[in-house]
Amino acid sequence: MTICIKTPEEIAKMRIAGRLAGxxxxxxxxxxxxxxxxxxxxxLCHDYMVDVQGCIPxxxxxxxxGHAPYPKSxxxxxxxxxxxxxxxxxxxxxGDIVNLDITTIKDGYHGDTSRMFYIGEPSIQARRLCExxxxxxxxxxxxxxxxxxxxxxxxxxxxxxxxxxxxxxxEFCGHGIGKKFHEEPQVLHYGKFGSGIRLEAGMIFTxxxxxxxxxxxIKQLGDGWTIVTKDHSLSAQxxxxxxxTESGFEVLTLxxxxxxxxxx
Ligand code: MF3
Ligand code: CO
Ligand code: CO
Numbered sequence: 001m002t003i004c005i006k007t008p009e010e011i012a013k014m015r016i017a018g019r020l021a022g023x024x025x026x027x028x029x030x031x032x033x034x035x036x037x038x039x040x041x042x043x044l045c046h047d048y049m050v051d052v053q054g055c056i057p058x059x060x061x062x063x064x065x066g067h068a069p070y071p072k073s074x075x076x077x078x079x080x081x082x083x084x085x086x087x088x089x090x091x092x093x094x095g096d097i098v099n100l101d102i103t104t105i106k107d108g109y110h111g112d113t114s115r116m117f118y119i120g121e122p123s124i125q126a127r128r129l130c131e132x133x134x135x136x137x138x139x140x141x142x143x144x145x146x147x148x149x150x151x152x153x154x155x156x157x158x159x160x161x162x163x164x165x166x167x168x169x170x171e172f173c174g175h176g177i178g179k180k181f182h183e184e185p186q187v188l189h190y191g192k193f194g195s196g197i198r199l200e201a202g203m204i205f206t207x208x209x210x211x212x213x214x215x216x217x218i219k220q221l222g223d224g225w226t227i228v229t230k231d232h233s234l235s236a237q238x239x240x241x242x243x244x245t246e247s248g249f250e251v252l253t254l255x256x257x258x259x260x261x262x263x264x
Contacts, residue, residue, distance in 0.1 A: 002035065003176060003184050004200035010109065010178065011243060014204055015252055017111035020053050021104040022255030024074075025115050027052075029257060032117040034094050038076035040089035041100065046073035047177045058103035058110055058181050068224050073099040075114075080168055081208050082218050082227040082235040094120035097130055099237045103111045103181060108178050112206050114239040116176035126234055129166065133211040133236035135262045140189070140207045144146055144199060144242055144249035150185060151195030157209045158190035169210035169218055169235070172227070176205045179239055199244045204252070208239030 006014060026047050028041055029074040051053040057073035058240030072088075078092070085099075092098060096115035101114035116130040136157045143152040157170050185197060189209040214233025221228060229235050243250040 003197070003203060004178055006178060006204055006243075007202075011202070011204075012143060013107050013176065014241070014243070017104050017106040017217060018057075018113070018252030018253055019111070020049075020055055020106055021102045021111035021113045022253045022258055023053070023103045024048055024104065024259040025100060025113065026255050028100065029117070030100065032100070033092070034119050034125050035091055037089050037091050038078070038098070040225070042072045042074050043099075044218045049073065051207055053104065054106070054210060056105040057103050058112075058205035062181060064182065064235040070225060073243070075099070075238070077078055077101070077235070078224070079234055079239065080229045080232045081102045082212070082229060083172055084225045084227050086225050090200040092119045095122060095126070097122055097126045097234065099238065101237075101239065103258055108179055108214055110179075110181050111253055112177055112181070112208075112239060112241050114208065114237055116236050116238060116260070122176070129211065129213050129234055130236045131262075132161065132164055132166065133209060134259060135240050136211060137207055137238040137240065138261045140209065141240065141242055141249060141251065141261075144244055146199055146201040146244055146246045148195045148199050148200060149194050150187065151191040152193055153207060154188040154191030155195075157207075161209065161211045167211060167212045167214070167216035171218060172210060174206040174208045174239075176203070178204060201244055201246045203244040204241065206239055206241050208237060210235060
C-alpha cells in the first residue's frame with residue numbers, strides 16, 4: 001500500500017480544488033427546493049464547474065473497475081438512497097432530504113465534498129439524522145493529526161452514531177485523494193481506536209460517513225450506481241477533504257456557506 005504524501009506545491013493545488021468543490025455547493029444551495037429535478041441540479045452544477053470555475057466534474061464518465069461509466073456530473077442521493085444517486089427527472093418534494101456530492105478537478109487535482117439539504121420542512125427524525133451525521137463527520141475530523149492512527153477516525157464516528165441508535169454503512173469509505181479521485185488509504189467509518197496506519201503530515205483523504213436510521217445493509221439499484229438501504233430507512237452523508245498537519249488537520253473543502261462545525 002502506497003500512500004502519497006503531498007508536496008507543498010500539491011497541497012496548494014488541493015486547497016484550490018477543495019475550495020472550488022465547496023463553492024459549487026454554495027452556488028447550488030438556493031436552487032435545492034421543492035419542484036426542482038435532480039437532473040436540473042446536475043446541469044446547474046456542471047455548467048458552474050465548467051463555465052465559471054474552469055473545472056472538470058470528476059464523476060462524469062468515471063468508470064472504476066466493474067462499473068459502467070457514471071453518466072452525470074454530480075451525485076444526488078434522496079431519502080433512503082445512501083450514495084451515488086444518479087440525477088434524473090424526479091422532482092424533489094417537501095420533506096425530502098437529499099445529499100449533493102461534488103467532486104472537482106482543477107489543474108489535475110481533486111476536491112470532494114458533500115452536504116445534506118432539506119426540502120421544505122423535514123421530519124424531526126430526518127433532521128436529527130442529518131445533524132447527527134454532520135456531527136459524526138466532525139468527530140472523525142477532529143481526531144486527525146500527525147501521529148494519530150487511521151482507526152481513530154472510524155472509532156470516533158462509529159461510537160457516536162451507534163450510540164444514537166444509528167448504523168454505519170460498511171461497504172463505502174473515505175479515501176485518499178489527489179491526482180486520482182480514489183487513492184489509498186481507505187478511511188473506514190467504523191473501527192478500533194489505535195488500529196490502522198499512523199497518520200503523517202501531508203496525507204490528504206476524505207471523511208464521508210454514511211449513516212442509516214435503520215439497519216446497515218445496503219443494495220445497489222438496477223442502474224448500476226444508486227445505493228439504497230435494504231430496509232428503506234433514511235440515510236444521510238456528509239463529506240470533507242482533509243489535510244493531515246503536524247498539529248492537527250486542515251479542511252480543504254470549506255467555503256463561505258459550509259455549515260460550521262458543531263460545538264461539542
Ligand atoms: N464523490 C463520491 C465519493 O465521495 C464518489 C462518486 S463516484 C461517481 O467518493 F462515479 F458516482 F460519481
Ligand atoms: Co469521496
Ligand atoms: Co464525494
